[in-house]
Amino acid sequence: MPVGFAFLAAAVLAAPADVTPKAEALPPLVTYELLESTRNVTPAGERTVSAGGTVAVRGGRARWDLTHGTFPRSSASSVVADADGVTLLDREEKLAAGATPADFIALFQGNPSDPGAAAPAVRDVSVAFRPDGAGRAFQDRPTSRFRLVAAWSVVLSAPGRITRVKTEATGIVEAVDIPEAQSSLDSLARLVPARGAARETLEAELAKATGLPVFVEIIVTSTSSAEAPGMPAGTEPPPKPVTARSTVTRRVRNLATRPGAKGDEALVAVPDDFRTRGLDRIVRGRELR
Secondary structure, three states: OOHHHHHHHHHHHHOOOOOOOOOOOOOOEEEEEEEEEEEEEEOOEEEEEEEEEEEEEEOOEEEEEEOOOOOOOEOOOEEEEEOOEEEEEEOOOOEEEEEOHHHHHHHHHOOOOOOOOOEEEEEEEEEEEEEEEEOOOEOOEOEEEEEEEEEEEEEEEEOOEEEEEEEEEEEEEEEEOOHHHOOHHHOOHHHOOOOHHHHHHHHHHHOOOOOEEEEEEEEEEEEEEEEOOOOOOOOOOOOOOEEEEEEEEEEEEEEEEEOOOOOHHHHHOOOOOOEEOOHHHOEHHHOOO
16 A cells, blocks of 8 residues: 555544534424413303413423403513513513513402402312323324312301302313423413412312313302391391303414424514513503412
């Protein structure tokens, strides 16, 4: 072998292997349509409230942009959620306000008004949330079903009057196992109105749902009755109980996943041109808990 070729071959064999680190893969981007609605039927009539739009999820961080209107009790039409909390976005005024997950839940449920002389007490809380086999297929993927059965009572005492509200909630949750689609927006706590110990127990039980909830239907029935302790019997008939019924639904549609790309982080972030303001600039009356 000529000397030149021998030297070249030795140099190639002696050269270190390419150890240049490869660029870390970007998180995939998941998008879907989300609609949550509540249909209330009371003696005063029927009313439906809904919030619907598109959700983008990337690496556990998510942004929900409403197609129309705003979230209840606020001027926010978008929300960015991550492990640290949420940021409400008023897209019309280009305002951003930091909040806690509890603040966001309170927009949908509201806070009990200041009871003043009344002293609300939550009693007889019973919540069961258990796996219930397979659910319906979602975009050709299997789902797991969970079933909710809950009940509690609220007693409000005021001078000369005691009001009791008995609430029962039953429903199903169907979830699909797509880890890259999951985020803190999956919390089901905002779907069921409750207070005190009932709210805490419901939040803890509903958090046991695994996967992305793609279909939820919960029926909440509340019956309110009042009495006047100490009033002589027969002086005035007690008022008839009043019953209200709510049907709460959550639906996910058109879920799509694609490999991550440069610039995807902007889809789940607060826009750079938004101004940060206090929460009271976006939330009406600070309806927080």
